[in-house]
Amino acid sequence: MTALYTPEQLQIRDLAGAFARDHLAPHAAEWDQAHAFDRGVLRQLGELGFLGMLIPEEFDGLGLDTLTYLIALEEIAAGDASVAISMGVHNSLPTQMLLRHGTSEQQERWLRPMARGELLGAFALSEADAGSDAASLRAEARRDGDDWVLNGAKAWVTNGAEADLVLAMVRTDGAGGERRGARGISVFAVPTDAPGYVAEKPEDKMGLRASNTCSICFQDLRLPADHLVGAAGSGFIQAMQALDGGRLGVAAQSCGIARAALEHSTAYAGQRRQFGRPIAEFQAIQFKLADMATQLSAARALLHEAARRKDAGEPTSAWAGRAKLFASEMAMRVTTDAVQIFGGYGYMREYPVERLMRDAKVLSIYEGTSEVQRMVIARDLLHA
Numbered sequence: 001m002t003a004l005y006t007p008e009q010l011q012i013r014d015l016a017g018a019f020a021r022d023h024l025a026p027h028a029a030e031w032d033q034a035h036a037f038d039r040g041v042l043r044q045l046g047e048l049g050f051l052g053m054l055i056p057e058e059f060d061g062l063g064l065d066t067l068t069y070l071i072a073l074e075e076i077a078a079g080d081a082s083v084a085i086s087m088g089v090h091n092s093l094p095t096q097m098l099l100r101h102g103t104s105e106q107q108e109r110w111l112r113p114m115a116r117g118e119l120l121g122a123f124a125l126s127e128a129d130a131g132s133d134a135a136s137l138r139a140e141a142r143r144d145g146d147d148w149v150l151n152g153a154k155a156w157v158t159n160g161a162e163a164d165l166v167l168a169m170v171r172t173d174g175a176g177g178e179r180r181g182a183r184g185i186s187v188f189a190v191p192t193d194a195p196g197y198v199a200e201k202p203e204d205k206m207g208l209r210a211s212n213t214c215s216i217c218f219q220d221l222r223l224p225a226d227h228l229v230g231a232a233g234s235g236f237i238q239a240m241q242a243l244d245g246g247r248l249g250v251a252a253q254s255c256g257i258a259r260a261a262l263e264h265s266t267a268y269a270g271q272r273r274q275f276g277r278p279i280a281e282f283q284a285i286q287f288k289l290a291d292m293a294t295q296l297s298a299a300r301a302l303l304h305e306a307a308r309r310k311d312a313g314e315p316t317s318a319w320a321g322r323a324k325l326f327a328s329e330m331a332m333r334v335t336t337d338a339v340q341i342f343g344g345y346g347y348m349r350e351y352p353v354e355r356l357m358r359d360a361k362v363l364s365i366y367e368g369t370s371e372v373q374r375m376v377i378a379r380d381l382l383h384a
């Protein structure tokens, strides 16, 4: 890897890798089983600057490029995929929206402390009846004098009960139940200590059990006008732009999970003996490991190409879609093969690969399903 990357990228990779090895991997199984979200770990990541990786130094961030950030995120995900999604959402979605569209007052007030890891961010787009069809969302904000009053419910919000600030997409076109589509949606910065912010109990998930996911409700939640981020009506486009970056993060998380599965499988195949020899000596196992390694390398190569294109200022949506589609489905295949290599032990909680397989499943669902990624890629091909 060394010749392809800058010394800074390798240094950040090593820092993230050491943190994951020392502070995440040893606890991942216990956090998964306890369904425990550890805000202390995010504080430690904040101290390393890892909650401000894409934020310029003038706002106390590390000011790194996309590729370097994704290299670090893969390392964190290899240690604990739940921590990686909390970190990924914060870095890719709310902070990037404030950076691109916030006023300088909003950036001082929220972006700077978010870059330092003092405030944790979340992103609220989906609703119970608006998942892939995000533009059909119904939560709304209505003007009341100089204020906005928010009502409605958001679903599957990563960090929803732990965040300090949620960037929420709500209707401001007064459309009520009627589907008015993308143009009537705006973004609000919602402090989670505002009266009327309600975080429901954490969801009981198949995987990523140590990350916090919950529904949130806005109940007559009153915000001053200066909490509107960007122009009224620009919210859907802001969310889609942010998700282009978020989807690269999910692809990096996929590579981290798959890499952990491959490393565990390789080590296990060398130790586990059947028919009088290590199972690594059987071609059936060798071919599985070879396919796992090849798929992981292909996903990472695609992801890094997408990142380099983003850093070069090229349009990213379709490349992010390709990287997320391929990497997330690769992670599911690789982790399923890992469970197969471990055999009966692989199905047991005391070995790590069943957790990795459970963690991998959501990668092809959140931040846009595989089907949505195919829509994005196909639209780009057909309309180019």
Ligand code: CAA
Binding pocket: 089, 123, 125, 126, 131, 132, 133, 134, 135, 156, 157, 158, 182, 183, 236, 237, 240, 241, 243, 244, 317, 365, 366, 367, 368, 369, 372, 375, 376
């Ligand atoms: N960048 C900039 N603009 C974009 C864009 C992008 N990536 N994608 C769309 N737009 C613009 C379009 O150009 C269009 O603009 P005009 O009105 O000027 O023409 C407008 O947005 C509407 O676009 P579409 O007509 O394409 O919208 P659509 O209703 O057909 O939806 C979709 C397209 C791709 C299916 C989109 O709805 C989508 O991505 N859905 C999935 C949503 C998603 O990923 N949700 C995950 C939420 S986060 C999460 O999982 C939880 C968490 O905490 C991490």
